[in-house]
Amino acid sequence: MIFSRREALKGGAGMGVYGAMLALGMISPGTAQAQAAMQAAFQAKGIPDTLKALGAAGATESADITIVSPDIAENGAVVPVGVNSKIPNTDMVALLVDKNPNALAGAYQFMDGGVAEVNMRVKMGQSSDVVAIVRADGKFYMAKKEIKVTLGGCGG
Amino acid sequence: MADPMKIRAAARGDVVDVRVLMAHEMETGQRKDAAGKLVPAWFISDVTASLNGKPVVKAFWGPAVSKNPYLQFKVKGGKAGDKISITWIDNKGEKRTDEVTVS
Numbered sequence: 001m002i003f004s005r006r007e008a009l010k011g012g013a014g015m016g017v018y019g020a021m022l023a024l025g026m027i028s029p030g031t032a033q034a035q036a037a038m039q040a041a042f043q044a045k046g047i048p049d050t051l052k053a054l055g056a057a058g059a060t061e062s063a064d065i066t067i068v069s070p071d072i073a074e075n076g077a078v079v080p081v082g083v084n085s086k087i088p089n090t091d092m093v094a095l096l097v098d099k100n101p102n103a104l105a106g107a108y109q110f111m112d113g114g115v116a117e118v119n120m121r122v123k124m125g126q127s128s129d130v131v132a133i134v135r136a137d138g139k140f141y142m143a144k145k146e147i148k149v150t151l152g153g154c155g156g
Numbered sequence: 157m158a159d160p161m162k163i164r165a166a167a168r169g170d171v172v173d174v175r176v177l178m179a180h181e182m183e184t185g186q187r188k189d190a191a192g193k194l195v196p197a198w199f200i201s202d203v204t205a206s207l208n209g210k211p212v213v214k215a216f217w218g219p220a221v222s223k224n225p226y227l228q229f230k231v232k233g234g235k236a237g238d239k240i241s242i243t244w245i246d247n248k249g250e251k252r253t254d255e256v257t258v259s
Contacts, residue, residue, distance in 0.1 A: 082228075105218055105221060115171065115232055119227070120228075122220050
């Protein structure tokens with residue numbers, strides 16, 4: 001299973017990389033906790049559990065978040081999805097795909113100068129709701145959009 | 157060693173538009189090979205983008221990101237001639253950094 005593999009990485013080789021990153025000053029020790037929380041969030045199944053892992057349970061829906069994507073994606077292996085947050089002081093954006101084995105697809109942190117507008121491509125096993133979670137001033141907001149997939153993206 | 161990334165960074169006013177295309181398999185760990193064995197997960201888990209050496213955007217990815225990932229983001233306060241560098245690290249510990257000058 002992938003879980004045992006991840007655990008092994010976290011405990012063993014992963015720490016080596018982490019140590020190296022630390023030495024390079026790429027991540028400050030303060031983010032170590034965030035890193036661990038992220039790991040848990042990526043393993044969570046379904047949107048409610050993922051929200052809990054991100055500490056975002058009870059996020060309020062907001063019209064200021066736009067999910068940019070086609071309504072119907074032909075190829076589930078490559079679904080272009082963009083998240084655009086107009087909420088001031090947005091410092092984190094996460095993208096969740098409801099029906100994927102693990103809902104969390106990606107999360108972004110914005111530091112000085114980073115604009116809360118990202119585009120990426122994700123895999124989707126089947127038609128599903130896509131949820132964007134935004135953190136601004138310590139509060140969580142969300143937006144939802146359904147994307148229909150004609151051809152699933154899981155190996156095929 | 158992994159193939160280099162393709163990075164385009166263009167300044168529009170004081171906002172730099174960065175587009176990155178990375179070369180990576182992004183194996184989910186859900187797929188089975190011809191012999192019916194699970195192909196182990198192999199994906200980029202961390203991406204850091206820096207403007208002139210200062211981190212501006214950090215991405216945490218799971219295996220649900222598509223093969224050969226594409227990422228587009230914007231950075232405020234950049235101008236032509238600035239340096240944008242992107243570093244990714246995958247779950248096997250492999251990493252790669254590439255740098256471009258903003259045009």
